[in-house]
Amino acid sequence: MFNDIVTLIWTAYDKFTFLPLFIQIALAFIIIAVAATITSYIVIMFRRYNAYKVDKRMNIMRPQIEEIITDQVLINENLERIPVDEIEFDPATLNNIIFKKAWVRQATIDILISYRKNFRGEVGDLLRKLYIDLGLTKDSFDKLKSLRWERKIKAVVELTQMDIQISDVTILPLTNSTNPALRAAARNAYIQLSKNEPFKFFDIATEPILPWDQMELYKIITTTKDIAVPNFSRWVSYSTNKSVVSFCLKLIAHYDQQSAIPSVMDLLNNKDHYFRADAIACLGKLSAEVAEDRLIRIYNTQPIMCQIEILSTLGKIASGKHLEFLKQEFLYSSNFDIRMNAARAVIAHNTPASRAMIDEMMEETHEENKVIIRHCLNPLLK
Template sequence: MYRTELTYNIFSLLSIPKIHTDLLWDLSVLFGSLCILYFGFIFFFRNRLSAKSQNISERRKQLTPIISNFLFHGEDATKEENYEYVELKVEIREFIKDPINRSILKEILLDLQRDLTGDARRRLFSLYKDFDLHLDAFAKLNSWRWEIVTKGIVELTQMQVEEAYLQIKKFINHKRSVIRRHAQIATVSLKSEGIGQFLDTTRYPISEWQQIKILEILRNKKDYIPPSFGVWLTSKNKDVVLFALRLIRHYNQTDTNASVTELLKHRNEEVKQAAIECIKEFGIVDAIPTLMAAFKKSKRDTRIFILDAIGT
């Protein structure tokens, strides 16, 4: 009997409470209203974004042919054509007072610069600065958000704004690798002396990708006269020494033979091996005694490099 009473008490505790029917209806109406509002908001904002996107697309279509006319406007143009050119410039200045139009114009110029060369590309860079779009990029450099700073550096580099050199080179040793990497590329790209500034000041490792990218920039520089990269063979940064050796080999700077040979006494095995590769490529016969002396103190892999260099 005690067990039966206990079981009854337990089932009494577990019994489902009664809910008033009106409350259930109220909850259903509330839930249904919330669903309608939710899907209504989604529909409204989706249509709004779609309309905005279409509006931007139409404005872009209007601007693109006008910009093309600017880029191919020659010095031999007639008086009437020059007058139309000035008029168009005034109209665009008014047009880009609207932030959306300004952003669209900037995007068009950034897209076009990838495909243009020669005079047309130089005119595009000039147009970018004429409309003061570079000032927007300069403002990004002062942002506290790293992604905005990066966008500013990339934009100024792509549009070859040399005036940005002094401000961008300050980011060479930035704590964020993304900013640092783009600042290094910008420094080398914007000025011929940028490579020296980069090698002099960088404190961080230089990745293989970064070296290849910088070397590509230097290759594409017109009438570029490289400095003597032997100056950086005494750098405390191992990666600077390795990159300097790579550049010495690329530019065939045989006047640095003595400095390259001295690196056989370097404490870093990777530097030694890179120096041996350089000695082998340049055929530095005077380095053979130093190679022989370094053989005893070197590790197994470096000894293989030395034997290969002597045997060649």
């Protein structure tokens, strides 16, 4: 049988060598394609089989783990009677043979995290204690040492969810990783775990904070309790990382850090007009009246996007000192967006003087500008 196959292959090869070159190439492609397809199918089937096996054993193990968590945590009799730190778990549970297997330990971590996402207070604290007492912290820290970035992310997320401190030496380098996903996870974790200086990673950040990551960070910063908020102007003044500066401007506005106004005004000299636009918007959110004259002085030298920000900022500050300037811009600018934002800025003042000015503008201007004013006056349109 074996000899027959060898002979067949040999004969085929013998014939193959006499075929024209293009037929040989075509046949080579066909053989490679068929081999690749078969290999792919085998890999897919193998993976599916493995997943099926994992599912099967998880279906058996999951109820056991959930029962242990229910007994030891959810319906623990000592809960609310004695402090969580003093509650002792059943030694038989902690030494249960099922926890010797790595995959069971991982499944336990995942289930504990699911529970902890849904429970806070004493139940949440007791879930954390069970995680520590089962020695699962070691598993997470071992994953943190892995060379694979996805395992590192998993470890960072687990430790963050369980509120386990990670040393700066370990986590800070990850906050500046070249891998965007790992970097974002590490930064999120650092803010949540660091009690004293949650924004220390800004000092070493050379990699950018991407817009999506900024949103995530913003969500974490604004929802994390008792976060130590520093004066963000220090990064506005000294950071060389543009995304850090841009993000800090948003945080300055969010925390209404009035003391940061001088640093933000320094950015008005920056060569990057995106920076200047961000700084101007920040001054508006801070209602920095002190910046108004400076904004008017630089107005004519700015690109359109900065001019629009200046007009919008004057509307937010609404001191009333520059109503005439806004009126002139509305009446004589050839740019539609400038006219629209100038009108909005005047309306935003909402004072007797500004309302009188709107009436004057309506009388003095042409039909298109009247439509702009009517549009801006509509409270339903923003």
